[in-house]
Amino acid sequence: MDDLTEMLKGTLEGCVLEIIGSEETYGYAVTRQLNELGFADVVEGTVYTILLRLERNGLVRVTKRPSEVGPPRKFYALNEAGREELARFWAKWQYVSSRIDRLKEGGR
Amino acid sequence: MDDLTEMLKGTLEGCVLEIIGSEETYGYAVTRQLNELGFADVVEGTVYTILLRLERNGLVRVTKRPSEVGPPRKFYALNEAGREELARFWAKWQYVSSRIDRLKEGGR
DNA sequence: CTCTACTACTCGGTGATACCGTGTAGTGGT
DNA sequence: ACCACTACACGGTATCACCGAGTAGTAGAG
Numbered sequence: 001m002d003d004l005t006e007m008l009k010g011t012l013e014g015c016v017l018e019i020i021g022s023e024e025t026y027g028y029a030v031t032r033q034l035n036e037l038g039f040a041d042v043v044e045g046t047v048y049t050i051l052l053r054l055e056r057n058g059l060v061r062v063t064k065r066p067s068e069v070g071p072p073r074k075f076y077a078l079n080e081a082g083r084e085e086l087a088r089f090w091a092k093w094q095y096v097s098s099r100i101d102r103l104k105e106g107g108r
Numbered sequence: 109m110d111d112l113t114e115m116l117k118g119t120l121e122g123c124v125l126e127i128i129g130s131e132e133t134y135g136y137a138v139t140r141q142l143n144e145l146g147f148a149d150v151v152e153g154t155v156y157t158i159l160l161r162l163e164r165n166g167l168v169r170v171t172k173r174p175s176e177v178g179p180p181r182k183f184y185a186l187n188e189a190g191r192e193e194l195a196r197f198w199a200k201w202q203y204v205s206s207r208i209d210r211l212k213e214g215g216r
Numbered sequence: 217c218t219c220t221a222c223t224a225c226t227c228g229g230t231g232a233t234a235c236c237g238t239g240t241a242g243t244g245g246t
Numbered sequence: 247a248c249c250a251c252t253a254c255a256c257g258g259t260a261t262c263a264c265c266g267a268g269t270a271g272t273a274g275a276g
Contacts, residue, residue: 001199002196004200004204005118005235006261006262007117007118007119007204008204008233009115009117009118009233009261009262009263010113010114010115010116010117010233011208015208015211019211026253026254027253028253037210038203038207039207042234042235043235044253044254045235045254045255045256046233048254048255049255050233051254052256053233067242067252067253069244069253070241070243070244070252071240071254072253074253088110092109092110093208096115096116096119097205099145100123100201100205101205102145103145104126104198104201106130113263114232116262116263117233117261120262120263121262121263134224136225149264150263150264151265152225153225153226153263153264153265154262156224156226157226157227157262158263159225161262175224175271177222177271177273178223178270178271178273179225179269180224180225180271182224182225
């Protein structure tokens with residue numbers, strides 16, 4: 001699949017929220033999960049900028065822990081504000097995607 | 109529904125392509141159709157920038173015709189390149205939306 | 217006949233977002 | 247010693263939707 005970056009704007013952050021909402025994890029692993037999920041071209045730098053933004057916006061709790069296979073990891077977990085933001089994201093997604101699907105089916 | 113602009117990035121242009129692909133129409137009417145479709149906050153300036161971009165990228169045929177109720181209208185229709193772009197858009201949409209829905213359902 | 221509302225298009229500037237490239241650094245295998 | 251993999255940070259870029267203001271044409275109300 002060719003370039004998806006424009007279509008991911010506004011949704012990739014929500015995907016990262018969902019991933020770290022389902023289990024406490026760190027940037028490198030989030031990138032790998034996104035790649036396996038089908039977003040093969042999403043690269044570490046992109047995920048880290050999103051994580052730093054989430055931290056700056058107070059949506060996550062961050063815990064630094066050593067790793068046995070490399071540098072220390074920054075583990076991210078959603079706080080209450082993060083869970084609310086995630087819920088808002090899915091509500092928006094539901095709204096937008098249903099309307100686009102309707103447009104696709106010629107429902108006008 | 110609160111602010112959808114970030115989530116519409118990369119998809120709104122596709123929606124406009126779909127609308128003018130199903131029938132030759134003009135900017136003001138496209139805006140009204142988007143509003144009725146549920147994208148209530150999409151405003152004329154946004155649609156016109158998209159239409160000018162489509163024109164610049166050679167995806168549309170443009171015909172200026174007088175109107176009985178106001179200034180002349182610029183009617184837009186897809187050309188062959190536009191139809192190909194529209195098909196690519198729906199393929200991308202199918203790809204991205206299915207994967208996001210899978211993530212939502214916890215399919216990891 | 218002026219004023220307002222609706223129709224219709226243009227354009228310069230802004231903010232948000234994902235991406236690119238590069239740099240730094242820790243661990244382990246050959 | 248070298249390389250691969252892991253792990254994070256950061257400055258700069260392109261794209262996109264949006265904002266705001268401007269320019270016009272028609273028609274109806276007062």
